[in-house]
Amino acid sequence: MNNAMRTMPAEAATVERYRGAVADSRFRRLWNANAPGYLFLLPWLLGFFGLTFGPALMSLYLSFTDFDMLRSPGWVGAANYVRIATADPKFASAMSVTLTYVMLAVPFKLAFALMVALALNRGIKGLPIYRAIFYLPSLLGASVAIAVLWRQLFAGDGLVNAALAQFGIQGPSWISHPNYSIYTLVALSVWQFGSPMIIFLAGLRQIPQDMYEAASLDGASKFRQFYKITLPLLTPVIFFNAVVQTIDAFKAFTPAFIISGGTGGPINSTLFYTLYLYQEAFGNFRMGYASALAWILVIIIAIFTAFSFLSSRYWVHYDD
Amino acid sequence: MTEMTAIVTAPQPPSDVNKRSLPGSILVHALLIGGSLLMLYPLLWMVSASVRPENEIFTSTSIFPSSIDFSSYLRGWVGLDVSFGRFFWNSLVISVLTVVGNVIACSLAAFAFARLRFAGRNFWFAIMLGTLMIPYHVTLIPQYVLFLNLGWVNTILPLVVPKFLASDAFFIFLMVQFFRGIPRELDEAAMMDGCSAWRIYWKIMLPLSLPVLATAAIFSFIWTWDDFFGPLIYLNDMNTYTIQLGLRTFVDSTSASDWGGLFAMSTLSLVPVFFFFLFFQRLLIEGIATTGMKR
Numbered sequence: 105m106n107n108a109m110r111t112m113p114a115e116a117a118t119v120e121r122y123r124g125a126v127a128d129s130r131f132r133r134l135w136n137a138n139a140p141g142y143l144f145l146l147p148w149l150l151g152f153f154g155l156t157f158g159p160a161l162m163s164l165y166l167s168f169t170d171f172d173m174l175r176s177p178g179w180v181g182a183a184n185y186v187r188i189a190t191a192d193p194k195f196a197s198a199m200s201v202t203l204t205y206v207m208l209a210v211p212f213k214l215a216f217a218l219m220v221a222l223a224l225n226r227g228i229k230g231l232p233i234y235r236a237i238f239y240l241p242s243l244l245g246a247s248v249a250i251a252v253l254w255r256q257l258f259a260g261d262g263l264v265n266a267a268l269a270q271f272g273i274q275g276p277s278w279i280s281h282p283n284y285s286i287y288t289l290v291a292l293s294v295w296q297f298g299s300p301m302i303i304f305l306a307g308l309r310q311i312p313q314d315m316y317e318a319a320s321l322d323g324a325s326k327f328r329q330f331y332k333i334t335l336p337l338l339t340p341v342i343f344f345n346a347v348v349q350t351i352d353a354f355k356a357f358t359p360a361f362i363i364s365g366g367t368g369g370p371i372n373s374t375l376f377y378t379l380y381l382y383q384e385a386f387g388n389f390r391m392g393y394a395s396a397l398a399w400i401l402v403i404i405i406a407i408f409t410a411f412s413f414l415s416s417r418y419w420v421h422y423d424d
Numbered sequence: 425m426t427e428m429t430a431i432v433t434a435p436q437p438p439s440d441v442n443k444r445s446l447p448g449s450i451l452v453h454a455l456l457i458g459g460s461l462l463m464l465y466p467l468l469w470m471v472s473a474s475v476r477p478e479n480e481i482f483t484s485t486s487i488f489p490s491s492i493d494f495s496s497y498l499r500g501w502v503g504l505d506v507s508f509g510r511f512f513w514n515s516l517v518i519s520v521l522t523v524v525g526n527v528i529a530c531s532l533a534a535f536a537f538a539r540l541r542f543a544g545r546n547f548w549f550a551i552m553l554g555t556l557m558i559p560y561h562v563t564l565i566p567q568y569v570l571f572l573n574l575g576w577v578n579t580i581l582p583l584v585v586p587k588f589l590a591s592d593a594f595f596i597f598l599m600v601q602f603f604r605g606i607p608r609e610l611d612e613a614a615m616m617d618g619c620s621a622w623r624i625y626w627k628i629m630l631p632l633s634l635p636v637l638a639t640a641a642i643f644s645f646i647w648t649w650d651d652f653f654g655p656l657i658y659l660n661d662m663n664t665y666t667i668q669l670g671l672r673t674f675v676d677s678t679s680a681s682d683w684g685g686l687f688a689m690s691t692l693s694l695v696p697v698f699f700f701f702l703f704f705q706r707l708l709i710e711g712i713a714t715t716g717m718k719r
Contacts, residue, residue: 140621142542145537145548150589152555244698247697249693250694302709365676382653382656385568386657409557
């Protein structure tokens with residue numbers, strides 16, 4: 105190579121140098137065009153590879169192992185998934201508790217949110233105050249204080265039963281009765297209908313008022329107007345709220361943890377899926393098994409979301 | 425979400441088509457006032473329980489205490505081995521650092537996505553949107569192992585450092601939406617004048633984006649303040665506990681003995697959130713309405 109260089113004719117050397125310069129400037133141009141973007145993106149890229157992508161791959165791998173934090177992970181194939189599917193009664197009950205919660209909490213929450221939004225959307229006086237009051241619980245709701253409060257409200261000698269007693273009704277000990285405990289958590293979730301309500305309000309304001317004017321000129325009743333105008337035009341917002349709230353409900357953790365003291369009791373009646381996952385990972389240190397549980401959760405949420413999007417074709421109306 | 429943002433930026437004035445008859449509107453107001461009381465009742469009851477004499481806490485459903493007594497606050501404050509002052513301080517440090525991290529790191533990434541041209545931008549943007557849909561459970565265990573190996577457990581680092589790496593992609597998305605609404609002529613002109621990308625970001629984009637930065641900051645603060653799961657996993661030493669962990673310990677250790685203290689500390693733990701709510705209500709509500717933020 106050295107020899108060849110030395111014997112290279114002068115013109116060839118110039119061409120070579122010229123090529124080098126072109127490559128160099130091309131590189132510089134590429135650099136100049138792209139470096140700022142990637143520099144600005146650097147923190148996010150580090151986070152993405154280090155905290156999201158890398159760990160996700162790792163967790164997929166761990167889900168096929170018996171990793172317990174003490175010994176290095178040993179490959180067990182699909183054993184974790186097989187056990188989840190066939191031999192884990194706690195998984196089954198956690199799944200059924202979570203599905204019950206999602207199926208009850210989300211529709212009720214959305215119904216309340218829509219009802220209050222409709223009531224507030226009539227150019228009512230004091231709208232900002234009402235809106236603030238109805239939104240407040242949503243904002244506070246994620247905290248331990250609210251879960252503690254809820255536990256007290258529905259305790260055997262709690263406020264709810266004291267209120268019922270005034271009507272001569274002897275209420276059960278809601279929190280510690282396996283038949284009722286889940287409903288106290290549903291009630292807590294429904295109480296926090298504020299943020300979907302605000303999104304509904306924003307959606308309602310987008311409905312052109314002249315549609316109602318035309319409809320009432322045609323003699324359509326208020327109910328008919330709601331059914332034929334409001335509801336169809338609101339379906340994109342309903343859909344959006346339903347998807348967001350469903351995903352959120354699948355991930356609920358704090359209230360169940362606090363109200364059951366971390367056990368998911370009584371008799372697993374408040375053993376939310378995330379709570380079971382937490383117990384397996386950080387209580388029993390079955391990290392491999394918990395990783396498999398995490399992936400099952402992802403798959404279930406993905407199926408729900410995909411199903412929502414598929415079904416949306418039949419009931420969500422976009423005016424385009 | 426994009427759609428909603430587009431829609432909401434052009435609000436219509438409330439129309440008077442729906443004007444009601446007087447009895448109708450009285451009925452609606454009556455229902456709304458009743459509903460409001462029902463919504464607020466548990467909260468008011470908790471506040472009143474915190475200033476009630478201990479023997480009166482469970483005997484009354486009224487929210488008006490017969491006499492006011494702040495001793496529960498004193499008892500609660502020192503009710504554990506570590507005082508609640510420590511928990512408040514820890515929560516404050518973590519929340520403030522989270523706000524700083526989120527605002528800096530997310531706005532950097534958002535600026536790149538919204539304003540800079542570079543090879544692979546659309547690809548990375550799609551990836552970023554994809555991460556919004558991944559529940560944190562998937563990365564939870566490897567992240568825990570990672571932070572454990574780094575010796576970060578029982579420090580605030582696992583709760584704070586990821587925020588400086590823009591791990592709350594939701595805020596990136598929020599800021600991208602906002603940045604795109606700022607007229608392009610501004611930075612194109614600055615680019616012509618030879619402004620660097622950094623100067624455009626720092627001198628033009630950030631000052632014009634105060635509303636979205638404030639929204640992200642406020643929600644960051646509130647969510648971090650309320651966060652229970654992260655501290656539960658990473659903080660095991662009571663000296664490092666946040667207010668949420670402190671409260672939970674208080675429930676466990678005092679069960680049924682000092683309800684007054686528990687409600688006093690619960691009330692105090694909500695004060696910062698309530699404070700933000702009072703002062704930034706408009707921003708919070710607009711944030712929810714335009715982007716559909718959860719909670």
